[in-house]
Structures are given as C-alpha cells and as structure tokens.
Amino acid sequence: MRIGELSRKTGVPVPTIKYYVREGLLPPGELTSRNQATYGEGHERRLQLIRALLDVGGMKVAEIADVLAALDDPGRPLHKVLGAAADRLGGADGERDDAESAAARAVVADLISRRGWEASAESPAAADLARALAAMDRLGHGAFVEVLDDYADAAEQVARADLGYVDRQVAVEGMVEGVVVGTVLGEAVLSSLRRLAHVDASARLYGAGGPGEGGTGPAGCEAPDAPRTRRE
Amino acid sequence: MRIGELSRKTGVPVPTIKYYVREGLLPPGELTSRNQATYGEGHERRLQLIRALLDVGGMKVAEIADVLAALDDPGRPLHKVLGAAADRLGGADGERDDAESAAARAVVADLISRRGWEASAESPAAADLARALAAMDRLGHGAFVEVLDDYADAAEQVARADLGYVDRQVAVEGMVEGVVVGTVLGEAVLSSLRRLAHVDASARLYGAGGPGEGGTGPAGCEAPDAPRTRRE
C-alpha cells in the first residue's frame, strides 16, 4: 500500500501523514526505491490510534510521540508508558502554595491513606486532584469534599471494570496498547457518560415541558446567538 | 480596588486581566475618572472562576465567554448554561459515517433506552460517547462495550452525588454557578481519581519492588529522557 491509499483508508490527508512521520508518531514506510515506499496495515492501525488519541483523547502530538515511543520500546515498563499517557491534563507546572492548595493536598493525602490506595500523594494524578479541589475551595465550594468519597467509589468501580476488561484481553499481543487505549479513551467515555447522566438528572428535575422547547431533547445543542463576534 | 491590586490578589498579570475584559470574560471596572476604575470582589471571584475553568477545566476562552454570558443572563435557562459548558470536548464537527460509527451510535441509543435515561441520543454527550466507542471499535476494542454498564453505573453514582451536593447548596445565591463549577471541575476531579485508582491497581498487580525503583511511588513522574528534541 502506498501513501495515497493509506490516506484514503484512514481519512488522514497525505501531508498530515508525512507530518506524523516527521514527528515520530508513525514509522516511515519501507522504501522500495529512492522515492517509493510501502505501508502495511500496521501503519493503518497506528494512524487510527493516533487520530483516536488526538481527537477523542485530546492528547497533544508531542505527548502521543512519547507514549508511542514507550509503547514501541521492547523493554516496556508498563507503568512508564501509562505515566507518559497520564501526564497530560497536568496543566500548570508550578504548584501554588496558598492556603487552599495546602488544604487540598492534605485532603488528597488523607483520601489516599483512608482508602488504602497504593499511590503516592506526589503522583501527577494526586497533584491534579489537589489542584482541582483547591480551585473549588477558592470558589467557595470547599464543601465539595463531602462527596469526594462518592467520587472515589465511582473511580474504584471504573478501575475494577478496567482491570476485568484487561484481564479478559490478556494474552492478546497488543495488551500494552490496550491499556493505553483504555486509559485515554476510557476517560472520554466516562466523561460523556457523566454528562449524559447529568442531562438525565436535570431532565427529571425540570421535568418534561419545563422551560418550553419540549423535554430535554438535544440539550445543549444551541449555538451562541451571534456567530462569535468579539474583539471588534 | 484597582487593577494592580486585583492582579496581585489573584496572581493574574495585569495585561491578562485587560485581555479578559476585552474578550468579555470579565466585566470592566467601574470608572471613577476618564482613566481610573475600581474593581470589587466580584471581579476577584470571577477571575478565580475564569482561571479554574481555564487551567483545571481545560476550557477555551471563547467557551468560557459563552458560559459566563449565559450565567449572567437574568433569564438563566440552567440547561442552556450547562449545554454551553458541556459542549466542549466535542472535537470534530463532522460525524463520520463508517460502520463503526453507526454501530457505536446504536450502542449508545440502546444504552440510553436500557437505562431509561431522559436524554436524547442526539445530545452532544451522546455524540461524544459514540465517537469514543467508534474509535475503540476501530482499534479492535469493540469488546469494551462489555464494561460500558459498569461505567454507566459509576456515572450515575457520580451524578447522584452531584445532585445531593447541589441540593444541600440550594437557596445559596450562586447555585447556577455552582452547577457549572461542579460540572466542569467535577470532571477533572473524577479523571484524577480514576487515574489514582489505576495507579493503585497497577501497583497491586506489579507489586511493591516490581520493576525496580521501589514500589510504585510517584508513578508516571518520569520526564522524557531528552528535553524534547524532535524535528531537527
């Protein structure tokens, strides 16, 4: 298969494929002449994976390059691959050191020990959690910690489901990749489901025929009235 | 309070504050002279909210502008505000129409009806869910639907917790804002917790002292070996 066909099959434009190769996301095709190369279905799969991590997972190209490099590494230390995969989201580098941040970190440390989680309070996930809780605190929603355990229950449940799934997939060759996919795309799935559940909840609250426009229907489908005109 | 103090209190640079005002995220200060204005603690709060939605929630400035505009609208149709808040993530506009997408949409429609959710299969959340499932299918993880109900259980549980929290907050003036905060930042909280639970799970699997470097510790803390050198 040559690059044009690869492009047609995956819907990714040819220049974009070349770009991914340049950035190390996609291995180059096998040269048959000075300027002719063939691509296998491994390339096709890899392209699908890249697009999924980009479009659905919201990862950045550089992050994907790291994850894929770790994934291709024969001595694949799974938790390192996952680390590379999970270290997205982690927005700002500097951890603020105001009262809210300190309190949030304490809450997180307590949560981890209370749950008996084998995780460090210094892990990126814990730092992100603390940042989110600190932001809520600053906004006067410090009481959110009251439902933190419900959230943690849900997270444990999901993690258990993930484990079961991976277990069933065991012995399949692409397991490491499966874990990455599950971790990254699973997050998108869970977020969508949460939002769906919220739609349901608010539909029940405000009932069918509440604020006009029939039930909840495609809630949130409304576009802004004006076509984005700011700054002028 | 003048702009410098506002900047000092929130940690947001003065030019950035001006930028937010220009973009309509922050109301301008009250003019006391032709070129002197005062800002209240409403401005301070709003700035914290903006930074939280930006840094923790990962929203874009234009989206935040929409949400805040809806929030300030006296005739606040809550589900529209939330719609504006939730319509992020929705990456690509065009829905692909391959076999996997169709199958995924069917799965989502089935899930919604099976659970009795009062939500439309055309809602953005459902579309996002379908996109994620379709991507998994394309990657050979169509079997993920087997754990979809576990995920849905968790999502329902979280939504219930959110409802309870909002309920307790009822009668507080900033309830609408609270819902927005809960929706957007709650997602970050849930994601962090899921990742923490994954760290815990993989620590239990690969055990303490598994692949060297002591337990799991700050799993995922490793930076890429080289300081980002590609493309040269």
Place this chain on the structure above:
DNA sequence: GATAGCGGATAGCGCCACTATCCACTTTGG
C-alpha cells in the same frame, strides 16, 4: 512636581497542528 500607576488601543509573540509548495524521481495508463 516628579514618579508610579492607570485605562485603552494596537501590534506582536510563541506554540501548535497542520498545510502548501517545490524538487527530482517513479509509476502508471494509453
């Protein structure tokens, strides 16, 4: 009355994910 800060406006920057163009060179269809 000097200095620091201000509101307002415009222009520019750095990053990112592409996209366009060009070249010399195959491959392919007629």
Place this chain on the structure above:
DNA sequence: CCAAAGTGGATAGTGGCGCTATCCGCTATC
C-alpha cells in the same frame, strides 16, 4: 514511449489561541 499522476523528502507558511509588549495621554500619590 511518453505524458500525467503520484511519491518521498525538505522547507516554509497558515490560522487559531492565549497571552504579552508597547505606546498614549491621563491621574493618583508622595
């Protein structure tokens, strides 16, 4: 056999986004 289409490789450019720098004339403050 030859022209048109396609290819690998390289370099430069684009558009969007979240700021950031600079300048202006003015005002509060010491």
